[in-house]
Amino acid sequence: MMRDSRIRRLPMALSALVALALAVLPLPTALEAFRPDFLVLVVFYWSIESPRAGGLTLAFVSGLALDVIHGVVLGQHALALTLMAGWATHLRLRLRVFSILSQCLTIFALLTGYQFILFWVDGATGNPVTAFGRWLAPVIGALLWPLMTGTLSRTHER
């Protein structure tokens, strides 16, 4: 928190890159619906941990990367991710004193909001995905959150 924001930039970019790779890693078709939004979790983590190192910019750029890599309307993931990262930044002081269960529930709400914005843009641009499976990702993402924070905080907090 008190450290120079520049120190945080490298782990931020690296973790985002790894998460981006995980987002396109080929999975068996049966498991594809269970893929959590890794990059979104990473963005939330940095928005909460060190928002002044550019959490929102990271969110916007990551969103654009997701748009390009998923081949959807440009700006869709960017919009969802920016709004939700903004919300996460707003909640960060409260989130840090939450118990791990409450943290997971909050992250679940954020992920659901993210998914809902994607859903809405999908519908507004004329190719809705109504499969129920898309609402699984927030559940899995929330369950993964403790593991995620543990791993990420180990990378930069010595």
Added chain:
Amino acid sequence: MVAFRNTDASGRTTGLLLRCVLYSLLALGLIIVDKRYDNLGRIRRVLSIVAYPVQIAVASPFEGWDWFRESVTTRDALRADKSKLEAELRVAQFRLQRYEALEAESQRLRALRDNTAGTTDRFVIGNIMDVDLDAFRERVLVDKGAQDGVFVGQAVVDAGGVFGQVARVGQLTAEVILVSDAAHAIPVQVNRNGLRTIAVGTGDLGRLKLPYLPTSADVVAGDLLVTSGLGGGFPAGYPVGTVAEVKRDPAASLADVDVRPAAALNRSRELMFVWLKPQAAAPASAAAANTSGGPALPSPQASSQTSAAVRAAAPAPTPAPAPKSAVPPKAVVPPTPPPPAGANDE
């Protein structure tokens, strides 16, 4: 810098809100521009080059493993492969013997009918990259892009039949939307009797549907469906699938037909991008002329789709010059209503 921002707590919150709103507006603007004006192709192409290293990095371990597995296959396996391929080649060559003659004949007949449904000109072979695009859309990424001449809407086939069409083109990669995607439709015809309709994807890799056939339509399980070449996107005569099941509910006006795709949608690695012969761009003018004047309508849906046929023929490059009388009355060309919609990718 940090200290400067740190001074005022309320100032920080406003800053957050402001940046959030700014970024959101930017994203919304991008969505609108991309959707409405569709001129972000260049930007997207550049961005796809940036994404390429990530995709390569993800795909390369899998390709490396494939390469390793191939390079340690035993002599026996190779030999078995060889004899199997030889057998396949013999059958293929046997079938090919008559191909040239048949193609020439088909061209002659098509010229007679003044109906040049597209025939293929050349291929480029591309490999599917080991990258997942979207769990809920049937799309794959292929390692050929704008620099190989690939264009949006181009037909893509594999060894079994029609695979899909190009949905987006990057500089080095292209996204192919599969025939089984829920947003994909392709004009087909039953090989046995020439009945035309549209095969629509279901979002399920192993299944297409024919939603626009009346219950009385002559289609049975086992019928081969081939591309009709109408709509201009796909070359004619490529297998799309076989009819798996026909459910006829007497109370419903439309039959429920399931189709098993001919292409190995979940197993293929190599795909072929197909270019149509230039003449294929000529309109199916005969089709329009015939529908308006045909006395007999063997196809049950023909009458209901006449208007659709005229509509579909209207935007063709050169409008049908031949009036009704120019069509010889004895020509037994069946009325050819083009499908109400072409292959549409979202």
